[in-house]
Amino acid sequence: MSEKIDKIDVRDVIQVDSELIENISTLIENQAKESLMNIFANLHPADIAEIINNLNIEKASFAFELLDNETAGEVLIELDENLREKLLKRIDAETISDIVEELDTDDATDIVSELPEELADAVLEKLDREESEDVKKLLEYPEDSAGGIMNSDFVYVYEDNTIKGAIKEIRKHAEEFEHIYHIYVLNHSDQLVGIVYLKSLLTNPLRQKITSVMEEDLIYVNPNTDQEEVAALMDKYDLVAIPVVDSNKVMLGRITIDDVVDVINEEASEDIQKIVGLSEEQESSDSVFRISRIRLPWLIIGLVLEVLNALILSNYEASLTQILVATFFMPIVMAVGGSSGTQSAIVMVRSLGSKEIWLKEVAKKLGKELFVSLINGIVLSSILFSLVFLFFSQETVTISFTLILCLSLQIIILFSTMMGAAIPIVLKKMGLDPAIATGPFVTSSNDIIGLLIYLSLVTWFML
């Protein structure tokens, strides 16, 4: 008894922290293979991956080679993409194929798809024939489709089988699958007809026909279904696995919740990336140059647009010389207009999600945004009026100028809120990613239009 509790404590105590990484790093320097293997044997592959992610490539490679093939596979899929790429370059095709063979088909496909073409071919050739064919089939699906994330191995029985037969089938595959949550029932054309939860196998007589305990209200996807939609379905219906079938309902594979959790994390990160203008996801192992490359494209586009803005402003030179005070308030109209637009854009992007949009709903949503922008405009203009009145002398900023400023703010908020809400819908209708609307391009364009509105009003009324 006490031994068991001890074991739990040990599991709890070994946590990845800087000290453990430091120690492992020293052990690697001393080439202390035995000690390292002992430590790794007590760690979860996800923890080993976290440690290796924090080592330089030399040390990472030394540590990785100490792992048995099964652990190596599980560690490999958890590593940062860059490090994985570098590690795999140092390993021969034979070893890679031995490692890949231990993986589920979906993970195996992910690894193979990242290899240079020649190496990938060599690895595929060395895999056992069935696995190699499965992977080749999966490689054909787009990375972000149901086909791209599904596992083509699953436990199934034919519909004329019994519960006993189903249990036999599970026993046959017990080694192959780490976890089995349900088994699929197919007819003799391999079409999916039902799903059986393991619970039902345990709570019903062995001789009962499998069809009598299966769920027939099936929720499934096609291999071309977007991974985001798969995630939305599994979230909505609280599923731990979802079957993937072709257009004839022939069973092709299944997607499990752990892969979908990754998709959800990925999609959320992508939305965030777009808002702040990162061209790709940045990983902690990325080099300085890669990070620059990820961040620069949108910064450059923003810069170019703002130069355009400067050109426009230079055309107002005559006006600005006379009403220099107008320049003091340029940051306000830009900042508040920009924020209002981004707020309505992101709310729209998130509410659109992967759903279809209905015309009636669009009208309703836009109507709401119109009211919201009116209210916010009135509140913000009033605050602005009071603040300017309080903090600026009326010689510097006249009442009539302040009124025009507030009117501009009201119009700009109205305009940018409506654009923020409308652009994602238009993009979606055009089959483009609505999240672009939150990016620097639309934001900078809004800046320009906002300033134009402001300066036109000022020039018109004041000169």
Place this chain on the structure above:
Amino acid sequence: MSEKIDKIDVRDVIQVDSELIENISTLIENQAKESLMNIFANLHPADIAEIINNLNIEKASFAFELLDNETAGEVLIELDENLREKLLKRIDAETISDIVEELDTDDATDIVSELPEELADAVLEKLDREESEDVKKLLEYPEDSAGGIMNSDFVYVYEDNTIKGAIKEIRKHAEEFEHIYHIYVLNHSDQLVGIVYLKSLLTNPLRQKITSVMEEDLIYVNPNTDQEEVAALMDKYDLVAIPVVDSNKVMLGRITIDDVVDVINEEASEDIQKIVGLSEEQESSDSVFRISRIRLPWLIIGLVLEVLNALILSNYEASLTQILVATFFMPIVMAVGGSSGTQSAIVMVRSLGSKEIWLKEVAKKLGKELFVSLINGIVLSSILFSLVFLFFSQETVTISFTLILCLSLQIIILFSTMMGAAIPIVLKKMGLDPAIATGPFVTSSNDIIGLLIYLSLVTWFML
């Protein structure tokens, strides 16, 4: 056979779209209870919830009352929070408690916690004693802790039991739990000692001791663990359920992956909310006034800070009159500086996550940001120089001014990138939410400091 395929087709065909909602709305107007009940019987609770979310409160309430208690419970937890609140106001305590009784303890707790105190007490009183006590216990945990999202019902056996005994236990609770993925093994002090996967129950002899098939490498959390950390653990270790134990390892409950998927979605949304300055999550059923209230706080803070900015600018009035051209480029330094800062801030926020930070890592990360900002600064300044040289006459914008502009841009990018990366770390160390660093407060402050740097340099060199 063909009948089964038909049934699948039907399941596939009934999808929630505007037409179905329209039809249901008409049926409600005609009080066609029978037809409605027929339609609802063929729909998943999550779909019924989606439909009801799109109805006004009168119709929603009519539809909701047609549901049996079990379906009503499942629909209730999927409804938008606002609508749920309004619906529950129209139902008496007796009915609410009948509905709540059908729910898992975690969901029951969520519902009860949203009720006005008096009604909550009345509902708790009418629940059966065990359920009522479970809910009361769960109500004591913070909403965003493991205790706040755990279910206190789970299937367990004592460690001296056999596989046969475990199967018996599952049969006993078969009705109570929709899905069972594993059962927990406790010692006689109710301490968790292992987890058994249903697969192991099916693939081993019935007389074998349960301890011989249980996993002892346990990963568990305490009721006070932050829900974000729970999600990170379940994601990292690919778990479908995680046990919650107290400090003596006494089993308290379990958290399932479907609840964690909600947490992940929630946390990603929260990060996004903070970037764009929404004070709360906005739901599609929110009223115009609520939406305004959600969006205004950060807009107001931004506005006030930018007024401060205008005040600072007005102090440079003398300089600006002489070098009006400086104002044309204010939007550039603001926009590019702001974007650089937000990029490094969000990358830092996402990489910090729920992990502990190690000093050595901090130094490494900041060092990287320094290099990145130098490279990006050089690239962007060069582009800016070329663009200004190409598009502006040298009478308007002199070479020496352009050089100062580019120098300012370089310094501002350096400054805002470093601030963007450093502020999240400081906030985290102070126990605050690092994501604030991406919010309008920090962004506006960066605007101000950026403009100050720019105008100081211009004044210093040009006048």
